[in-house]
Amino acid sequence: MGNSSSVIAQLEEERSTLMGDLELAEDTRKARYIKESEIEIAEELPSDLDIQNVILDHDGTISTLREGWEIVMHQVMMEVICGSNLDKLTTDEYNLISKKCEKFIDDTTGIQTIIQMQGLRELVLEEGLVPKEKVKTAAEYKAIYLDRLMVSVNDRIKRFERGERNIYDFTIQGATELLKALRDRGLILYLASGTDEENVVFEANALGYGDAFNGGIRGSKGNEIGDAKKIVIDRIIDEGNCVGNNLMVIGDGPVEIIEGRKVGALCIGVASDEIRRHGINYSKRTQG
Numbered sequence: 001m002g003n004s005s006s007v008i009a010q011l012e013e014e015r016s017t018l019m020g021d022l023e024l025a026e027d028t029r030k031a032r033y034i035k036e037s038e039i040e041i042a043e044e045l046p047s048d049l050d051i052q053n054v055i056l057d058h059d060g061t062i063s064t065l066r067e068g069w070e071i072v073m074h075q076v077m078m079e080v081i082c083g084s085n086l087d088k089l090t091t092d093e094y095n096l097i098s099k100k101c102e103k104f105i106d107d108t109t110g111i112q113t114i115i116q117m118q119g120l121r122e123l124v125l126e127e128g129l130v131p132k133e134k135v136k137t138a139a140e141y142k143a144i145y146l147d148r149l150m151v152s153v154n155d156r157i158k159r160f161e162r163g164e165r166n167i168y169d170f171t172i173q174g175a176t177e178l179l180k181a182l183r184d185r186g187l188i189l190y191l192a193s194g195t196d197e198e199n200v201v202f203e204a205n206a207l208g209y210g211d212a213f214n215g216g217i218r219g220s221k222g223n224e225i226g227d228a229k230k231i232v233i234d235r236i237i238d239e240g241n242c243v244g245n246n247l248m249v250i251g252d253g254p255v256e257i258i259e260g261r262k263v264g265a266l267c268i269g270v271a272s273d274e275i276r277r278h279g280i281n282y283s284k285r286t287q288g
Contacts, residue, residue, distance in 0.1 A: 053215065055236055055242070056249075058191055058192070059195065063171055070109075074098070076144055083129055112228040114139065120141050157206045171207065172278070189215055196221075204217055215236070234259060
């Protein structure tokens with residue numbers, strides 16, 4: 001699917017090169033845990049650690065405000081691919097397109113939204129259910145998707161602000177305590193996300209932990225083409241001189257782990273269950 005497929009292929013190639021023991025990731029029988037915990041030991045800790053900087057991913061690592069984004073994207077994809085034919089398709093036709101959408105979402109999780117929308121546009125053209133003159137640009141599809149997603153995000157924030165929900169309803173268990181513990185140790189914290197930067201800043205501040213990131217909050221800049229999270233992390237690493245044994249990277253996606261490993265950082269993968277907000281999501285664990 002154009003740019004999206006090349007990004008996926010590149011991610012898979014880097015993953016296989018940099019992620020270490022993929023057999024361990026794919027076979028839970030080989031897992032070793034710290035005693036009486038769910039913390040898995042993938043590799044022994046280096047002896048020369050001097051952690052000064054910490055890069056943390058946002059969605060799925062700290063925040064669950066966007067939990068369920070896959071459902072929203074699937075709904076939007078079905079609507080824009082099928083257009084006015086959505087209710088006219090046979091059950092088999094509908095299910096076939098639905099499965100294509102599910103696979104697309106699985107394959108592009110963690111990839112910049114604008115590139116996902118380029119892939120969506122290719123799907124719209126490929127299926128041919130919408131007249132060519134009515135096919136929108138990737139940027140227009142992104143706006144449709146984000147508008148729909150933000151309905152849910154804003155509703156959750158309003159519930160939090162009204163006191164109907166608390167911080168633990170919209171964060172991974174222990175995440176905010178971890179931020180405090182890291183700051184108390186005098187470390188420099190950076191928040192890195194592939195989400196549009198203004199939204200990341202808004203969501204982190206709305207939940208009350210934005211000021212924990214004394215190194216700054218970074219996100220995607222509009223509709224620039226490229227892997228947003230990779231660009232953000234690379235910028236942080238370069239500007240903060242974050243390399244080797246002075247850097248720790250924490251996240252639930254392959255991009256931040258791959259970029260961290262490239263510079264020799266201590267990388268901690270978070271196989272988070274965003275629905276329960278605790279425990280292990282084994283599909284994330286297999287990402288390496």
